[in-house]
Amino acid sequence: MTFDYDLFVIGGGSGGVRAARIAASEYGAKVALAEESRMGGTCVIRGCVPKKLMIFASQAGAMAAEARGYGWTTANAGPFDWAMFRQKLDAELTRLEGAYTGGLVAADVEIHKSRARLADAHTVELADGQRFTSKHILIATGGHPQRPGIEGEELGLVSDDLFLMEKVPGRALIIGGGFIACEFATILQGIGAETVLSYRGDAVLRGFDGGMREKATEQLRLIGVDLRLNSSPVRLERQDEATLVEFADGKQESFDAVFFATGRVPNTGGLGLEEIGVGLGERREILVDEWSQTAVPSIFAVGDVTDRVNLTPVAIREGHSFADTIFGAKPRKVDHRLVGAAVYLRPHEVASIGLTEEEAAAKGPHEVWEASFRPMRSLFAGSEIRVIMKFLVDASTRKVTGCHIFGPDAGEMIQLIAIPMGMGATKADFDAAIAVHPTLAEELVTMRKPSRYIGGAHPDKTVGAA
CATH class of the missing domain: 3.50.50.60 (FAD/NAD(P)-binding domain)
Structure with missing residues (x-):
């Protein structure tokens, strides 16, 4: 044919x-x-x-x-x-x-x-x-983008609309807790909108490592976002030039713009x-x-x-x-098992690849290697916000099975971490690298002691012994 x-x-x-x-x-x-x-x-x-x-x-x-x-x-x-x-x-x-x-x-x-x-x-x-x-x-x-299926949802905006705004809203509501919701709340707060984020869960970024979720949630509050956890809107209504939102607890508030970030x-x-x-x-x-x-x-x-x-x-x-x-007669499959991701918040991003701490614990004994510190640049300027870097290491194979970073340019770092992890690098392989000083990333190769053990008894019976 x-x-x-x-x-x-x-x-x-x-x-x-x-x-x-x-x-x-x-x-x-x-x-x-x-x-x-x-x-x-x-x-x-x-x-x-x-x-x-x-x-x-x-x-x-x-x-x-x-x-x-x-x-x-x-x-x-x-x-x-x-x-x-x-x-x-x-x-x-x-x-x-x-x-x-x-x-x-x-x-x-x-x-x-x-x-x-x-x-x-x-x-x-x-x-x-x-x-x-x-x-x-x-x-x-x-x-x-999908809307949540509530009364008056046609009055709300979706993620596409953020880039088409005629002006920055005086007061904005973001509905959702995923990476789009968190990034949009970060943006709107940063460019001058009084921003409220309403999320039905108890911490944002569901599916990410628990420690990263905790830090992202804390940071949203620190930059001025009014974060409403365990909160859900049930109805939207036009109110002159604004939108009246009724929440599940019966409270009502008025906003200049309501954005749905409730999935795609x-x-x-x-x-x-x-x-x-x-x-x-x-x-x-x-x-x-x-x-x-x-x-x-x-x-x-x-x-x-x-x-x-x-x-x-x-x-x-x-x-x-x-x-x-x-x-091209060059058969090639895509391996979806190890894909890095970054959430572009400010001042610190969240970036992850591989298993979360919760997933690692479910798979068996793992070591958690974690560094927490105040970065030189923001510390000197008076900031108290901390960077978190975390490795998850299989206690038997010594392979690094997950890496999670909360800090400036975390997305840039996770891109490079994806290479050795994709090659099956062990913790010893990272330890063998000589640090570039002074950098944030040097902490990834200078951690010398696990923070804790998860997922069951360590294969080495002497580990953790008194």
């Missing part, structure tokens, strides 16, 4: 663009890509990139205060100019979108600015009715998946095997639409591996 294309990609986010470009430029495949919105997807347009730039903006006031601790008596960040910042942000996102589009054009990928759906196992139909056949189809449509769900609606036999999971995610292949052999899926590990670098790796496997 003759097809119009070797590959048709639905979705112009990081995973889809990488797959299309590699298949076309490196392996000579005839490729098309359909994207109904802006090229670059969630990460570039309404996620990682604008969020990180806003985190930088939110730090400026605190940096000015720190400068005064170093003798700069006139240091003052002044009021935050949202209009100026947003203009620069929009220009940067447009530049990045152009770079993504330009990369596809240079690779001879045919771009369709349209919504697309599957008509059958080898046919894609665009919104205008055009149909194209393809030997392989890759779905990379990502995900979208895969974009699988209206794609025609079930009609042609593509399986979906409980969260409407596309079910795929270790090769990102669906139950329909010609159809594959990568990125957040599969709900495996919902991070941009994972989507990129999945898309690249798909292209290598199908078009």
Whole structure:
């Protein structure tokens, strides 16, 4: 059978663009890509990139205060100019979108600015009715924010809306306790909004290491966020120019803006998946095997639409591996077991890879190696906030099974830690490295005694003995 294309990609986010470009430029495949919105997807347009730039903006006031601790008596960040910042942000996102589009054009990928759906196992139909056949189809449509299902939820905003605000709200409510909620609370508080964060749990960042959750929760309060734990809104109501929120305890409060950060769900609606036999999971995610292949052999899926590990670098790796496997005769799977992650709070980030302390204890005897100290830079300026660095070490194999950092630039450090951990490094391998002084990261190679033992009796019967 003759097809119009070797590959048709639905979705112009990081995973889809990488797959299309590699298949076309490196392996000579005839490729098309359909994207109904802006090229670059969630990460570039309404996620990682604008969020990180806003985190930088939110730090400026605190940096000015720190400068005064170093003798700069006139240091003052002044009021935050949202209009100026947003203009620069929009220009940067447009530049990045152009770079993504330009990369596809240079690779001879045919771009369709349209919504697309599957008509059958080898046919894609665009919104205008055009149909194209393809030997392989890759779905990379990502995900979208979900609302909590409460009365008046249409009055609230979602994460996408943060980057489109006309002005900084005077008083804002963030609903949720995951990394998006915590980062958005950090941003809004830092750029001048009186910020309340309401979360139904007893500590933010569910799923992260317990020690990191504790420090993140404490830090949100320290920077001025009004943190309401074990709290849930049940109803929103329009109140003149504001939004009235009723909480589960019956209390009501008024806010200029209410943001839902209550999770994301895969974009699988209206794609025609079930009609042609593509399986979906409980969260409407596309079910795929270790090769990102669906139950329909010609159809594959990568990125957040599969709900495996919902991070941009994972989507990129999945898309690249798909292209290598199908078009490059270089079969490559993606190992989702050891993926680093960072939460960009301020002044200290949270970064993790591998097992949490709770997970390690459940797997058997582990040593916990932990350092806690006040970093030189902020200590000199008068800050009492502490850095935490933690290793989890399997007591039998001596391998480092988890690393967690609460501190400045923790995300940068965890990226480097991912390399030796991926190679199966032991605690002795870290100990063998000579420290670079004075740095924060030197603490990762200078810990000489475990803080505690978890998960059962240590294999070495002398450990912990009196």
